[in-house]
């Protein structure tokens with residue numbers, strides 16, 4: 001597996017990481033724990049070194065799973081986790097919070113569940129408008145100095161916030177949504193990251209499975225599938241958006257690849273400091289996704305995909321309104 005470097009402090013990771021969220025939530029029932037432990041270790045055997053989790057996934061279940069699975073190979077992998085959501089005693093999300101005392105407590109909890117002495121990459125999951133970002137970055141800086149954290153990351157943060165944070169503690173990576181299904185980061189985010197030397201980790205790089213062709217107008221999302229609540233997967237919006245998948249599939253057919261592979265290769269072709277983290281729980285899909293790192297798109301392929309996406313303006317928001325409001329712009 002090829003590697004890429006995030007940020008200017010030399011965090012080296014596999015060109016494609018593994019998103020672990022779906023092993024605990026968002027895409028229906030949890031698969032059996034032992035199965036996922038075997039699966040995570042199979043990903044390591046295949047050369048994946050970047051594993052993405054968060055305190056809030058489960059909550060807690062995902063960090064515990066990742067911690068147990070990766071304990072035997074801890075020194076060989078990079079574990080990224082996130083703080084920043086407030087949870088009530090039942091584990092229900094009650095909003096965002098990045099108060100310094102909350103960050104410190106969250107990190108201690110993550111270290112315990114991940115069975116590790118240090119978190120390789122610690123993201124603020126969402127910007128907290130009530131806590132100045134300098135205070136957040138300063139708290140993470142102290143945690144880095146204490147040896148509990150190695151690198152600082154942010155998620156769905158806007159350019160101004162990133163610049164202010166970066167001035168206090170260099171940011172190694174931004175993790176925000178980016179794919180042929182959501183290209184807004186190209187406007188202001190990617191130029192700023194390039195200027196500052198910050199790596200980019202696109203989440204939902206397969207558009208939550210949409211770009212693989214897995215979703216059709218007839219798909220009925222099961223219980224616990226987040227896509228049932230996302231406007232871009234609803235009715236007429238979904239119907240209109242499916243035209244994009246048809247166009248990507250045409251390019252994929254010409255490359256003897258799958259639509260999902262083309263979607264991932266397109267992301268890798270954007271910048272050498274981009275490392276997508278597709279999520280899956282199935283070995284054959286993991287193999288399919290990882291093979292995208294070896295799929296070379298020509299400049300003509302990339303141009304064809306660019307014009308395909310320009311011809312299908314995506315309908316419907318990424319998130320329901322309450323979650324949409326948590327995004328910092």
Ligand SMILES: NC(=O)c1ccc[n+]([C@@H]2O[C@H](COP(=O)([O-])OP(=O)(O)OC[C@H]3O[C@@H](n4cnc5c(N)ncnc54)[C@H](OP(=O)(O)O)[C@@H]3O)[C@@H](O)[C@H]2O)c1
Pocket residue numbers: 018019020021022027052053125155156175176202203204205206207208209210212214260277278279280281282285286288289
């Ligand atoms: N920072 C944030 O706020 C944030 C938000 C969302 C996600 N994330 C992170 O990003 C990771 C990836 O995002 P995501 O899971 O939302 O979306 P994604 O990676 O774009 O898509 C995942 C979906 O695609 C399916 N899939 C994966 N590979 C496939 C293939 N080759 N063929 C057909 N279907 C395939 C998966 O199903 P199966 O699992 O059944 O294969 C799952 O339903 C997450 O795991 C999480 O770590 C971060």
